[in-house]
Amino acid sequence: MKKTKESSSPGDDIKFLDEVETARKYVNELQGKGINKIIIVSHSGYEKNVEIGEKVDGVDLIITGDTHYLLGKEFEQFGLVPEKEDYPKKVNSPNGNPVYIAEAWNYSYLLGQMKAKFDKNGVITELIPTPKVLIGDDFFEVKNAEGKTVQLDAKEKNEILNSIKNNKNIAAIKNDPTLAKLLERYQKEKQNLENVQLVKLQKKFQEVQTTEYQDLTIKTVLLQQHL
Incomplete structure (x- = not known):
């Protein structure tokens, strides 16, 4: 919520609600309708969703995003450095039931996959x-005797496959x-849009804030003077 x-810059007309309280509200609504297997898909980041799992009863599984964490020490075998050791992270809700x-990770580098078994009360009893990690089958390249890159x-x-x-x-x-x-079509449309001039500014921008993320830097700028 804070990051968004x-x-x-949403202005005063858009109100942001507390994530934990909002999750609790809608979980209670679902439970009131007899639903006891509840999966949350949330873009609030890993830490915030761990907090939701620990504070809200009735949630079984949370698929999170935004933090772009690689989870699971099993990926160390490929030379990768996971942010956390466990995929998924297991916590207990206030009533003691497990929440995962x-x-x-990010950008379709990894396919998340789990198989879960629930008991009659909707509690996960087994999760596999x-x-x-997804890779193409056409990227295997080496240097030959002449120093050229070849397949x-x-x-x-x-043997590798x-x-x-x-x-x-x-x-x-x-x-x-x-x-x-299909992707090629949208790539061409995007390239065309990149060449459209929307406005021409005569004054310089002044940088006022830089927000650092794991995979990019976003700079917020402010006009020195109204045009």
Whole structure:
């Protein structure tokens, strides 16, 4: 909530409600309708959703985002450095029932995957996670004797792909031609929009605030003078 207010300048007409209290309100509504398996999809970040899991009864699973955390020490085998050791994170709600919080890194680098079993009261009794790092099948490159970058030969590539197939935490995938064609259309539209001049400013901008994120820097600027 705090980050959204600071980054979006929403003005006085948009009100932001407390995440914990809002989650509790709607969980109670669902439970009042006889629903006892509740999954929250929230973009409030890992820490805030851990707090929701610990403070709100009735939640079983929270899929979080925004913090872009890689979770799970199993990814250390690939040379990656997870933010937290567990995928998913397990906490207990106030009534003592388990709540699981998961985040699948960022930008489709990872596919979050879990299988959960519930008892008749809607409590998770077993959860099996198998998150997978996603890679393409056409990126295997090496330097040849002349120092040029070339693809691995078929034998070497098949050996690597077979090794990947035997590892539950990584998957080599091919591009989907239908989705690639659809994406190409929007990429062209985006490029066209980038070339549209909306306004021309005669005065300089003055930087007043810089907000740091894990994967980008957003600079908030303010005009020195009204045009």
